[in-house]
Amino acid sequence: MGYIELNVLNAPATTPSTLALGxxxxxxxxLAAIWKDGRPVVLHPEGKSGLVPSVIxxxxxxxxxxxxxxRDHAVADPRHVIFSIKRFMGRGLADMRPELASLPYQxxxxxxxxxxxxxxxxxxxxxxxxxxxxxxxxDLACRALGGQDVRKCVITVPAYFDDTQRQATRDAARxxxxxxxxxxxxxxAASLAYGLDQRDKGNVAVFDLGGGTFDVTVLTIEDSxxxxxxxxxDTHLGGDDFDQLLAGLARAELxxxxxxxxxxxxxxxxxxxxxxxxxxxALTNDPEAELRVVIPAKRISWRRRIEREEFxxxxxxxxxxxxxxxxxxxSDAKLEPGEIDEVVLVGGATRMxxxxxxxxxxxxxxxxxxxxxxxxxxxxxxxxxxxxxGGRRDMLLMDVTPLSLGVExxxxxxxxxxxxxxxxxxxxxxxxxxxxxxxxxLDFHIVQGERELAHDCRSLGRFQLxxxxxxxxxxxxxxxxxxxxxxxxxxxxAKELGTGKSAVVEIQPMHGLTDAEVERMLxxxxxxxxxxxxxxxxxxxxxxxxxxVRATESNLNAGRAGLDRESVHDLEEAMxxxxxxxxxxxxxxxxxxxxxxxxxxxxxxxxxxxxxAQKALMGRKLGDV
Amino acid sequence: xxxxxxxDAELESPLGCAACQRIFDPPEGLSPFELLGLPQAFALxxxxxxxxxxxxxxxxxxxxxxxxxxxxxxxAERNSARLNRAHELLADPVERANWFVTALxxxxxxxxxxxxxxxxxxxxxxxxxxxxxxxxxAGSGLRERLEALASTLAAERARGLKSIAAHxxxxxxRGSLLxxxxxTQLNALRYVDRALSEIESLSLARASLR
Numbered sequence: 001m002g003y004i005e006l007n008v009l010n011a012p013a014t015t016p017s018t019l020a021l022g023x024x025x026x027x028x029x030x031l032a033a034i035w036k037d038g039r040p041v042v043l044h045p046e047g048k049s050g051l052v053p054s055v056i057x058x059x060x061x062x063x064x065x066x067x068x069x070x071r072d073h074a075v076a077d078p079r080h081v082i083f084s085i086k087r088f089m090g091r092g093l094a095d096m097r098p099e100l101a102s103l104p105y106q107x108x109x110x111x112x113x114x115x116x117x118x119x120x121x122x123x124x125x126x127x128x129x130x131x132x133x134x135x136x137x138x139d140l141a142c143r144a145l146g147g148q149d150v151r152k153c154v155i156t157v158p159a160y161f162d163d164t165q166r167q168a169t170r171d172a173a174r175x176x177x178x179x180x181x182x183x184x185x186x187x188x189a190a191s192l193a194y195g196l197d198q199r200d201k202g203n204v205a206v207f208d209l210g211g212g213t214f215d216v217t218v219l220t221i222e223d224s225x226x227x228x229x230x231x232x233x234d235t236h237l238g239g240d241d242f243d244q245l246l247a248g249l250a251r252a253e254l255x256x257x258x259x260x261x262x263x264x265x266x267x268x269x270x271x272x273x274x275x276x277x278x279x280x281x282a283l284t285n286d287p288e289a290e291l292r293v294v295i296p297a298k299r300i301s302w303r304r305r306i307e308r309e310e311f312x313x314x315x316x317x318x319x320x321x322x323x324x325x326x327x328x329x330x331s332d333a334k335l336e337p338g339e340i341d342e343v344v345l346v347g348g349a350t351r352m353x354x355x356x357x358x359x360x361x362x363x364x365x366x367x368x369x370x371x372x373x374x375x376x377x378x379x380x381x382x383x384x385x386x387x388x389x390g391g392r393r394d395m396l397l398m399d400v401t402p403l404s405l406g407v408e409x410x411x412x413x414x415x416x417x418x419x420x421x422x423x424x425x426x427x428x429x430x431x432x433x434x435x436x437x438x439x440x441x442l443d444f445h446i447v448q449g450e451r452e453l454a455h456d457c458r459s460l461g462r463f464q465l466x467x468x469x470x471x472x473x474x475x476x477x478x479x480x481x482x483x484x485x486x487x488x489x490x491x492x493x494a495k496e497l498g499t500g501k502s503a504v505v506e507i508q509p510m511h512g513l514t515d516a517e518v519e520r521m522l523x524x525x526x527x528x529x530x531x532x533x534x535x536x537x538x539x540x541x542x543x544x545x546x547x548x549v550r551a552t553e554s555n556l557n558a559g560r561a562g563l564d565r566e567s568v569h570d571l572e573e574a575m576x577x578x579x580x581x582x583x584x585x586x587x588x589x590x591x592x593x594x595x596x597x598x599x600x601x602x603x604x605x606x607x608x609x610x611x612x613a614q615k616a617l618m619g620r621k622l623g624d625v
Numbered sequence: 626x627x628x629x630x631x632x633d634a635e636l637e638s639p640l641g642c643a644a645c646q647r648i649f650d651p652p653e654g655l656s657p658f659e660l661l662g663l664p665q666a667f668a669l670x671x672x673x674x675x676x677x678x679x680x681x682x683x684x685x686x687x688x689x690x691x692x693x694x695x696x697x698x699x700x701a702e703r704n705s706a707r708l709n710r711a712h713e714l715l716a717d718p719v720e721r722a723n724w725f726v727t728a729l730x731x732x733x734x735x736x737x738x739x740x741x742x743x744x745x746x747x748x749x750x751x752x753x754x755x756x757x758x759x760x761x762x763a764g765s766g767l768r769e770r771l772e773a774l775a776s777t778l779a780a781e782r783a784r785g786l787k788s789i790a791a792h793x794x795x796x797x798x799r800g801s802l803l804x805x806x807x808x809t810q811l812n813a814l815r816y817v818d819r820a821l822s823e824i825e826s827l828s829l830a831r832a833s834l835r
Contacts, residue, residue: 018692181691182688182691222675222679223676223679225679225682225683227679320833324829324832324833327829327832327833328829331825331829384688387688387689387691388688388691388692389691389692390689390691390692393683393689396682396683396686396688396689397688398682398686422709422713423709423712423713424706424709425687425702425703425705425706425709426706426709426710426713427703427706427707427710428710483702483703483706484706485687485702486686486687486688486702486705
């Protein structure tokens with residue numbers, strides 16, 4: 001069941017000002033899509049894939065490179081290539097300790113508890129690094145849109161992302177110069193892409209195993225409203241972990257051969273990582289594959305055959321973890337596996353046959369795999385972007401908050417204020433009072449999670465209430481309102497009610513990037529990154545125009561006779577315009593000149609193609625044709 | 626029934642007008658029934674409630690205000706949160722009864738923690754079984770005993786809700802002593818719900834162990 005067009009005739013025509021991108025900012029790959037002619041389409045520049053590997057390379061001097069080219073440097077320059085930055089979003093150093101041990105770069109903690117990675121002598125927050133990926137995705141998307149600069153977007157996050165991780169994602173987009181209309185949960189977005197609103201009624205389970213995170217979401221469709229009932233998952237379980245199983249196997253066998261010291265070498269580690277990933281992918285289609293670790297510079301080439309059965313035995317515990325989360329989600333939704341009408345698979349890692357089989361067995365139903373699991377989230381984000389831009393009002397998405405929100409009480413226990421799986425936006429008010437005479441401030445600690453004790457939950461920060469009017473202990477009545485918005489992000493507001501004056505109490509968050517910090521980062525250097533990207537694009541275009549000019553000049557004389565005068569004139573004029581555009585660096589002018597030049601070369605290209613084809617045919621014997 | 630100040634259509638809810646799609650900022654302190662435009666009574670048709678919430682959700686959800694001025698967008702956020710909160714308070718009969726007891730001036734949950742006397746003896750016995758299950762989730766014979774407990778508790782819940790429903794129709798007077806009795810019964814139901822959810826998590830944990 002692909003996406004089916006709905007009500008296109010009634011929808012208002014999409015004009016440029018109503019465009020917004022749907023962006024999937026993934027652990028392994030990132031991608032943009034847009035709503036076009038009544039359906040979501042993936043954006044990719046002509047002849048190129050739109051899928052951007054979420055990898056960044058920092059050359060010794062020069063601008064960071066994002067995507068496929070960056071990944072190609074992984075083995076040769078491992079200390080300057082960053083993978084899977086999404087795993088660091090909104091996390092502190094302590095959260096990441098186990099993973100940091102195997103990373104070839106230094107990590108430190110900023111004053112406000114945020115992780116920073118040091119590359120080429122500069123420190124970057126995960127937000128800044130993600131911003132670089134977003135800029136690249138945005139750049140490719142705009143090229144695919146013929147140079148139109150669309151800054152509004154919907155960005156997806158794993159459903160199980162907590163408040164801090166969502167805020168970090170929002171900040172990354174701001175740093176990339178994007179305007180975030182909405183943060184949408186990946187599995188929910190996927191259900192939109194599948195056009196399941198065609199059903200009048202039904203229950204859907206979305207199983208989303210991405211590069212680094214796992215989510216399962218149960219939703220029910222009624223009257224074209226997608227209402228999420230529950231979500232469960234693990235922000236540290238994804239395709240990367242399956243690669244690590246093979247990598248572990250390789251390390252165990254390579255250790256005795258090369259010694260632990262060489263094994264600890266970053267280039268070696270990256271080579272193992274890439275070899276493991278390739279082997280996993282090969283095992284999706286083939287019953288056996290080769291696990292290869294190749295480092296040309298060190299003349300190392302190690303191979304080992306792996307049978308799918310052997311790999312699947314290694315994977316079983318990870319797969320069972322996903323099924324446990326499915327059970328939890330169903331239990332929270334108060335449904336049995338048999339009550340699920342549709343199962344949707346999302347994320348590249350769901351290509352693994354053992355994952356598919358296990359999901360099918362658990363739900364007793366063949367899952368949907370019609371849409372490319374790497375694209376479905378971005379497509380869904382584009383559907384949501386269209387709804388937000390006013391494109392349609394016939395369907396609605398009601399999502400939930402994945403984790404309970406609570407306040408730490410005396411003794412370190414958690415008092416829950418908003419339960420997990422509450423429909424968002426949601427709000428709750430909690431009363432606080434003073435315990436000392438004339439106390440004017442109050443601290444409280446907000447956490448997210450299901451555990452009983454605050455220190456087992458995820459801390460969203462300590463908040464301070466200030467400006468409480470002085471009065472005897474216990475007299476102040478401060479009402480603190482917790483609001484989780486449609487992005488799943490928390491805001492806290494407070495009022496003092498005891499005096500009847502409803503004094504507004506000031507609240508200071510103590511975590512994440514403050515607005516001032518985002519501003520500063522935007523001003524410092526990072527604002528230049530956008531210009532840098534523009535410059536790079538302009539440089540690319542100039543090179544491309546140069547190639548086209550040379551090709552045209554060398555072929556025009558031969559082809560002139562076969563073309564009508566008008567075509568020749570148009571071509572010469574367009575070529576002249578393109579050359580002129582190259583003397584400046586106005587991106588828009590370059591793009592336009594290149595496009596017009598290309599159009600003008602079409603008759604010549606067609607003529608040459610014919611000539612070549614004829615020559616090729618003449619050169620052969622009749623029997624060969 | 627109130628009318629829309631903009632188009633004069635009858636208003637189903639003070640949150641917004643279905644006829645002209647305007648949304649309003651209702652005063653703080655309206656009851657969940659008032660927000661959803663439902664009669665203030667304990668008895669409630671759950672399917673009717675759900676459809677009402679979906680319909681109002683289509684009216685006030687921030688998704689439909691993506692292009693609206695910031696102030697209107699914020700109002701949509703707030704109204705959706707109010708709507709969802711009201712739904713939460715009314716959808717579950719225990720929450721609904723709790724709301725009535727508090728709204729009618731009865732004791733709050735943390736002011737009166739007592740449970741019915743007859744119930745307490747059973748609670749001790751049930752706690753023992755839960756304690757045992759917590760210590761050894763895969764223990765032999767536990768599954769059957771927990772399942773038996775779950776059905777006892779479910780029956781207890783149904784019985785308790787029936788009694789509460791009878792006490793809430795017609796609604797007792799404000800501050801009536803009956804509200805103290807209702808709070809005691811509700812405390813028992815809270816215990817039942819907590820125990821049922823614990824049994825559910827124990828069974829999930831056991832499924833993962835296998």
